[in-house]
Amino acid sequence: MTIKEYVDMMLLYAYEKGDREEIEKWTKMQDKQEFIAWYKRPCSKCGKEKPLSEFYRDTRKGYFGYTSQCKECIKAKRRREYRNKKSSF
Numbered sequence: 001m002t003i004k005e006y007v008d009m010m011l012l013y014a015y016e017k018g019d020r021e022e023i024e025k026w027t028k029m030q031d032k033q034e035f036i037a038w039y040k041r042p043c044s045k046c047g048k049e050k051p052l053s054e055f056y057r058d059t060r061k062g063y064f065g066y067t068s069q070c071k072e073c074i075k076a077k078r079r080r081e082y083r084n085k086k087s088s089f
């Protein structure tokens with residue numbers, strides 16, 4: 001499911017409930033930047049809950065086209081790999 005599909009679905013649901021606050025919220029979320037700054041999920045590596053903006057884009061896989069590991073964890077992994085490569089020379 002894409003972010004747009006998800007937001008559209010939640011907006012439709014809010015309209016069905018007639019919940020004005022929810023309608024306002026999800027109307028705002030139609031702006032993708034709002035959504036990725038708001039929507040939180042746990043990183044598969046460190047387990048910390050972070051907004052989608054703290055994850056890298058990955059259109060091939062992952063949740064809403066974002067990596068399952070947060071930016072910090074991926075950066076740390078890259079640093080480790082770089083160090084390992086250097087020490088093997």
Ligand SMILES: [Zn+2]
Pocket residue numbers: 043044045046047048069070071072073
């Ligand atoms: Zn992490």
